[in-house]
Amino acid sequence: MDTLSQVSLVVYANYGRVEDFVRLKKDMGVNVSGAVVIARYGQIYKVDIVNNAYEAGAVGVVIYTNKRDYGGDEWFPASKWMPPSGFQVGTVYNGLGDPTTPGWASVDGCERLSDEAVELSGDVPLIPSLPVSAADAEVILKTIVGDVGPGPGILNLSYIVTKIQNVIGVIEGEEEPDRYVILRNHRDTWTFRAVDPNSGTAVLMEASKSYLQHIAQRLDKLQKRGWKPRRTIILCNWDAEEYGLVSSLSEISYWLFFFIIVYTNTSNISLKLHWKQNES
Numbered sequence: 001m002d003t004l005s006q007v008s009l010v011v012y013a014n015y016g017r018v019e020d021f022v023r024l025k026k027d028m029g030v031n032v033s034g035a036v037v038i039a040r041y042g043q044i045y046k047v048d049i050v051n052n053a054y055e056a057g058a059v060g061v062v063i064y065t066n067k068r069d070y071g072g073d074e075w076f077p078a079s080k081w082m083p084p085s086g087f088q089v090g091t092v093y094n095g096l097g098d099p100t101t102p103g104w105a106s107v108d109g110c111e112r113l114s115d116e117a118v119e120l121s122g123d124v125p126l127i128p129s130l131p132v133s134a135a136d137a138e139v140i141l142k143t144i145v146g147d148v149g150p151g152p153g154i155l156n157l158s159y160i161v162t163k164i165q166n167v168i169g170v171i172e173g174e175e176e177p178d179r180y181v182i183l184r185n186h187r188d189t190w191t192f193r194a195v196d197p198n199s200g201t202a203v204l205m206e207a208s209k210s211y212l213q214h215i216a217q218r219l220d221k222l223q224k225r226g227w228k229p230r231r232t233i234i235l236c237n238w239d240a241e242e243y244g245l246v247s248s249l250s251e252i253s254y255w256l257f258f259f260i261i262v263y264t265n266t267s268n269i270s271l272k273l274h275w276k277q278n279e280s
Contacts, residue, residue, distance in 0.1 A: 008059055011035040012144055015042055016049030016063070021056040033057030038140055042069035047094045050129045051122075061129040063088075064137030087133040095123035096245045106246075164239040164246070174228035181262045182234045186241030231261055 011032050014020040016039030024030040037058040039049050046063055053061045065088050067075070075083040082088075093099065098106035099121070100113045118124055132140075167187070173179065240246040 009035045010140060010144055011037050011058070012141065013037045013039040013053065013056075015040055015044060016052050016061070017044055018052055021052055025056075031057075034059055036060040036062065038062040038064065038137065040064055040066040040069065040137075041088060042066060046088075046090060046129075046131075047092050047125070050092050050125045050127065051094075054125070054127045058127060060127055062132055062137070062140065063129060064132045065134055066137075067134045084135040084138075085133050087131045087136075089131055091243050092125045092129055093123060093243065094125075095121070098246055099124050166239050167237040169235040171229060171233040173230055173232040176231045178259050179231040179261045180234050180259050181229075181231050182236060182260060183264045184236035184238065185265070186238040 011024065011030060013024060013032070016037070020039075021032060024032060032053070033056070035058055037053040037056075037060070039053070039061065041049075041063060044052075049063055050061050065082060065086070067073070067081075067084055070081055075081040076086075095102060099118045100106070101110060102113070102121070102123075104110065106112075113121070119126060
């Protein structure tokens with residue numbers, strides 16, 4: 001586990017847009033270089049907030065959800081909006097899969113980009129960032145007087161490298177075993193996430209359970225007939241999806257990409273159904 005701390009002056013950068021940093025420098029004479037920037041969600045993607053802060057010279061970013069942009073004075077349980085104690089989470093990695101193996105599978109012994117090449121790709125943030133709630137942001141903002149706060153602003157982050165685990169179930173096909181019908185969902189989550197991914201996990205488990213019950217109920221007949229599905233059925237429960245599709249993209253790139261017949265994603269199964277088909 002690596003721990004990183006940044007202590008510096010605090011600068012409020014509105015929505016963290018390019019024009020916000022331009023206004024700070026040209027119109028207000030505020031130098032962001034070496035400062036910890038605090039900005040709010042609401043206008044641009046969080047990845048762009050971090051990148052814009054880095055380009056302006058900041059050494060860290062705090063991003064918060066401003067209640068004026070998300071429901072005003074009404075929040076859960078009285079309303080659908082997030083309360084002041086809530087905060088948005090998500091990766092600020094702008095790529096897909098392992099950043100050292102863009103476009104190919106991340107397996108032992110494979111070719112990998114150097115750390116320098118990964119940094120130059122622009123997909124990996126080069127300064128630390130931290131999402132906080134509106135309530136926590138208010139405490140920070142109250143310390144800012146005039147154009148630049150007295151500081152110090154502090155970011156204390158821990159980076160943990162750990163193993164991930166995918167759960168894969170395979171029912172081999174009889175006629176076309178190298179053609180795959182895939183039902184998948186990811187298991188990892190930032191918080192509790194009833195909708196994404198746990199609704200999909202429930203469906204995935206029920207589907208696999210129903211299939212096994214179907215086999216068990218007709219076991220005698222199936223054994224005598226030697227029945228198998230025509231194509232191979234694969235049930236996938238991915239890990240590390242929230243960190244840039246690390247597991248699923250690597251696995252698909254390695255041994256599934258050219259053999260998939262049907263690929264069904266159940267991550268948000270409790271939301272309104274949208275059916276989309278793509279040729280391959």
